[in-house]
Amino acid sequence: MIELYHHSTSVCAAKVRLALAEKNLNWKGHFVDLLKGENFSEAYRRINAKAQVPTLIYDGRTITDSNIINEFLEDAFPEISLHPTDPVDIAFMRHWAKLLDEELHDSASVITYTATHRYSLLELSKEDLEDFFEQTPDPVYRARKKAWILDGVDAPDVLQALQRYDRALERMEEVLTSSKWLAGYAYSLADIGLTPYINRLAMLNFSGFWDGRPHVADWFERIRSRPNFQSAVMDHIPAELIAQIAERGRESWPVFRHKLKTA
Numbered sequence: 001m002i003e004l005y006h007h008s009t010s011v012c013a014a015k016v017r018l019a020l021a022e023k024n025l026n027w028k029g030h031f032v033d034l035l036k037g038e039n040f041s042e043a044y045r046r047i048n049a050k051a052q053v054p055t056l057i058y059d060g061r062t063i064t065d066s067n068i069i070n071e072f073l074e075d076a077f078p079e080i081s082l083h084p085t086d087p088v089d090i091a092f093m094r095h096w097a098k099l100l101d102e103e104l105h106d107s108a109s110v111i112t113y114t115a116t117h118r119y120s121l122l123e124l125s126k127e128d129l130e131d132f133f134e135q136t137p138d139p140v141y142r143a144r145k146k147a148w149i150l151d152g153v154d155a156p157d158v159l160q161a162l163q164r165y166d167r168a169l170e171r172m173e174e175v176l177t178s179s180k181w182l183a184g185y186a187y188s189l190a191d192i193g194l195t196p197y198i199n200r201l202a203m204l205n206f207s208g209f210w211d212g213r214p215h216v217a218d219w220f221e222r223i224r225s226r227p228n229f230q231s232a233v234m235d236h237i238p239a240e241l242i243a244q245i246a247e248r249g250r251e252s253w254p255v256f257r258h259k260l261k262t263a
């Protein structure tokens, strides 16, 4: 039996839900509300020491980290394969996973907090906001999060996050100019991995990132029209949250774009 601890807007949880859906696997979900700090409970930390989602439990054994979870799903359930067959394409697929782990995931957090989540958190009382900060176990991450929420677009790592996204999209455009999918001729874990990160930009109305990048725009349209995109990614996000992200993102985009263009 597969159990998944996940959250509605979490990009890494969406990546795993998408792989489960593409592989046609049944799973039992446990919703962990990150915006209420449920990931910091003692019970949850016992299965995920970093207090993050997603966590997958397979026959009682715990697997964390979305890219590792998706590789596990491929190994355990290869019948519907999401791996390319060519070894070079497999290497390219792993490079995309590395880019997500090393750069894009962090950039998505920076952009999401500074463009939208901060406004909900700033509505908390001073004490509750302080409690929210204190719950983040890692002191460096805690200080960064604090700056995202208090300083927004002026937080020190916003520019780097925008530039990393911009470079990733440039790389996607290059690859997609000569290849239908990100790691070869077939849809793979590489496309699944990038989907929630590009969708985050789309949800924020930051699609100006792919102006002049027609192959990325086309890729995203093909991604969006796959039946599992709606059920595994969007249907988990409450309509009010989608509307809130869209509205705050629309307001933020001119400032973020200016920061990127004038750097």
Ligand SMILES: N[C@@H](CCC(=O)N[C@@H](CS)C(=O)NCC(=O)O)C(=O)O
Pocket (backbone or CB within 6 Å): 010, 011, 012, 013, 034, 039, 051, 052, 053, 054, 064, 065, 066, 067, 136
């Ligand atoms: N390397 C992990 C990263 C997990 C992660 O950062 N999850 C975020 C949501 S996308 C989270 O749970 N954040 C909680 C927090 O930062 O307090 C993975 O790929 O699963």
